[in-house]
Amino acid sequence: MKIIDAHFHFSNISGFKETAKGIGHVTYSAQGLRKEFEQAGVIAGIIMSTPTREDYQTVGYPTEFILEDGTLDCLLSCVGVNPEKLKDDPREIHYIEQELNKSTVTGIKIYAGYFPYYVYDPIYDPIYELARKYKVPVAIHCGDTQSYRGLLKYSHPLTIDELAVQHQDVTFIICHLGVPWTMDTAELIAKNPNVYADLSGLIAGNKEQVEKVKDTKLYVEHIQRGLVFANRYDKVIFGSDWPLVPIGPYVDFIKHIIPQEYHDAVFYKNALAVYPKLKKLIGS
Numbered sequence: 244m245k246i247i248d249a250h251f252h253f254s255n256i257s258g259f260k261e262t263a264k265g266i267g268h269v270t271y272s273a274q275g276l277r278k279e280f281e282q283a284g285v286i287a288g289i290i291m292s293t294p295t296r297e298d299y300q301t302v303g304y305p306t307e308f309i310l311e312d313g314t315l316d317c318l319l320s321c322v323g324v325n326p327e328k329l330k331d332d333p334r335e336i337h338y339i340e341q342e343l344n345k346s347t348v349t350g351i352k353i354y355a356g357y358f359p360y361y362v363y364d365p366i367y368d369p370i371y372e373l374a375r376k377y378k379v380p381v382a383i384h385c386g387d388t389q390s391y392r393g394l395l396k397y398s399h400p401l402t403i404d405e406l407a408v409q410h411q412d413v414t415f416i417i418c419h420l421g422v423p424w425t426m427d428t429a430e431l432i433a434k435n436p437n438v439y440a441d442l443s444g445l446i447a448g449n450k451e452q453v454e455k456v457k458d459t460k461l462y463v464e465h466i467q468r469g470l471v472f473a474n475r476y477d478k479v480i481f482g483s484d485w486p487l488v489p490i491g492p493y494v495d496f497i498k499h500i501i502p503q504e505y506h507d508a509v510f511y512k513n514a515l516a517v518y519p520k521l522k523k524l525i526g527s
Contacts, residue, residue, distance in 0.1 A: 244506060246494060247514040247521065248280070248288040250382070250418060250443035250482025253318075256293055263486035266449050271486050273315045280317070283491040287317045287525050289482075289518060291352045291382065291418075294325035319520055321350035321382050326358050326366050336369045343377045349520040350379045350416075356388045356398025363406045371410050380414040380517050382441070385421040385428070400428045407435040414517060416480065419444040425469030433473040439517055442497055442509070443482030453492040457499055466500050476505035480513045 252259050253276060263271035270278070280288065322342040328335045342348045351374055355362050362383055374381050385400040387393075400421030407415055417440040421428035431438050445466060446456045456462055470479065479501075483493045494510075501509050515521050 244284065244510060246283065246285045246481065246510045247525075248285045248483050248485070248490065249480045249514040249518065250291055250441045251288055251485040251490075252293060252487075253290045253485075254293060259293075259486055266447075266486070266488075276485070277315050279485065279490040283494050285490060285494075287319070287521060289349065289514075289521075290318055290320040292320050292323040293352075293354070294323040294328070317524065319347055319349040319518065319524060321352040322348055323352045323354065324367075324370055326353075326360050326364075329366055329369065336373070339370070340373055340377075343373060343379060346520065346523075348379075349518045350374075351381045353381060353383045355384050355402065356386075356393040356395060357384065357390065359394060359397060361397055362402050363409060371413050374413045375410070378519060380416055380439075382416040382418055384419070385417045386419045386424060387422060400424050400431055403431055403438060404435065407431070407438045411437055413437060414439065416441055416517065418482070419484070420466065420469065420479075422466075425466055426472060429469035429473035432475050432478045439478045439480060439513070441480040441482040444484035444487060446493065446496060447484070447487040450489055450492045453488060453496055457496050463500055470501070476501070476508055477513060477516075479505075479509050480517060481510045 260271050279285075322339055324339065325335075339351070343351075351370060353362060353367065353370070360366055371381065383403060385398050385403065388395065388398060400417050401424070403415055403417055415438050417428050417431065417438065420440050420442055421431075422445055428440050432440050446453050448456075470476070481494075481497055483490045485493075497509070498506060
């Protein structure tokens with residue numbers, strides 16, 4: 244079975260390096276990523292580029308890290324948005340548009356909860372105009388935040404409902420299934436034709452921790468309950484959230500919670516339908 248990892252992180256931002264080191268399960272490098280892809284059967288991936296809050300750095304396609312390995316040519320990215328810089332620097336929106344013109348950039352990523360703005364705040368309107376113009380999806384962090392400084396009222400998936408109705412010609416992706424609010428996310432993907440969800444980041448930790456959660460019936464059923472309620476396996480996309488979790492064991496976890504007849508859709512076809520440059524990348 245072919246797999247596309249439609250949500251992971253890969254840049255020189257120190258926090259990801261420290262996370263990988265703390266978990267102790269990955270080699271956080273181009274070579275390490277390529278090895279995990281090969282072992283898990285992943286043929287392509289989408290990097291969620293992450294703008295840092297401290298220095299307002301905006302990240303598009305992080306070539307400085309990827310180019311360590313000339314054979315790792317199966318990656319695209321979503322350009323990360325820092326709303327503070329949108330507000331303070333009129334050049335920022337032009338930079339994001341330049342990124343979207345690159346063959347390696349296939350979407351936009353908003354980090355709701357990490358910045359104090361609702362996704363329907365007018366500050367993001369230029370972003371949605373770009374998404375409409377370039378026909379690319381907007382992936383939005385929803386649910387729990389890794390930082391205790393995050394504000395959950397901004398990352399609750401129900402905020403996507405107003406956004407989806409306001410911008411019906413833009414595709415939105417609720418990242419992490421909005422955990423812990425999986426039932427809210429389920430209703431959103433069932434109700435709104437332009438809203439999808441990815442399954443990244445439902446677990447963070449090493450292989451043993453993934454196995455432990457996989458055997459935790461109440462947690463597995465919490466995820467499955469939302470998926471069954473929505474019954475829209477055509478709108479659910481696989482992602483790992485690497486390096487927060489090793490890719491192979493996480494693939495096994497998602498296979499465990501998704502009925503087998505939908506594996507091809509969730510692990511492969513749905514990403515092709517949502518991210519426009521994937522087909523050209525993999526020759527599909």
